Amino acid sequence: MRVTTMVTEVAKGVGSLVGIRNGTEEPRYEVQERTRGLEIRRYGPRIAAETTASGDEESARSAGFRRLAGYIFGANASKSEIAMTAPVSQASGPGDSWVVRFYMPSRWTMDTLPTPQDQNVELVEVRGEMVAALRFTGDRSHKAVAVRTAELVRALESTAWVPNGEPVAWFYDPPWTIPFLRRNEVVVPVAAR
Numbered sequence: 001m002r003v004t005t006m007v008t009e010v011a012k013g014v015g016s017l018v019g020i021r022n023g024t025e026e027p028r029y030e031v032q033e034r035t036r037g038l039e040i041r042r043y044g045p046r047i048a049a050e051t052t053a054s055g056d057e058e059s060a061r062s063a064g065f066r067r068l069a070g071y072i073f074g075a076n077a078s079k080s081e082i083a084m085t086a087p088v089s090q091a092s093g094p095g096d097s098w099v100v101r102f103y104m105p106s107r108w109t110m111d112t113l114p115t116p117q118d119q120n121v122e123l124v125e126v127r128g129e130m131v132a133a134l135r136f137t138g139d140r141s142h143k144a145v146a147v148r149t150a151e152l153v154r155a156l157e158s159t160a161w162v163p164n165g166e167p168v169a170w171f172y173d174p175p176w177t178i179p180f181l182r183r184n185e186v187v188v189p190v191a192a193r
Helices: 002-017 057-072 142-156
Strands: 029-035 038-043 046-054 088-092 097-103 122-126 129-136 161-163 168-171 184-192
Touching (some): 046 057, 057 088, 057 142, 129 142, 142 161, 142 184
Antiparallel strands (some): 038 129, 129 184, 168 184
């Protein structure tokens, strides 16, 4: 069984190099509208493991990712492993901090998720929301995310939707994925005009 598991994990790793997301759960949503290169999506409530990290955007993302990966790989009260999902979410926090989230697989509830061992990891209930999402590939540096966020906000100006919250960056692929095959998104909560 171990050889089979190892072969499966290696195959997934090779697949992720070229942007294949085999079996990775993503939060469910319904597309309400497609307009000006955007998707307007309705997400239901979901649960996330969340942490705040300081520093520049990329180093905070890396530190937050490692902390949250520790939680899902067993640094929790029951030493349970929790499946990795996509996307990894990153939003601006207070000061020079960044909030990084992993969405929990849908089979888990707040009652069944194990308590994190790291006090810097918190389980949060994320309310259902309507968002505008702009997909992009390639670079996911601070500058690239800022450019795409400005593009998202500009595109919304001539739609029936208005931003109703702060923008968030979502990253679906590991850093070793070939850049032009990466799936990245900038997302902002929206309300009808």
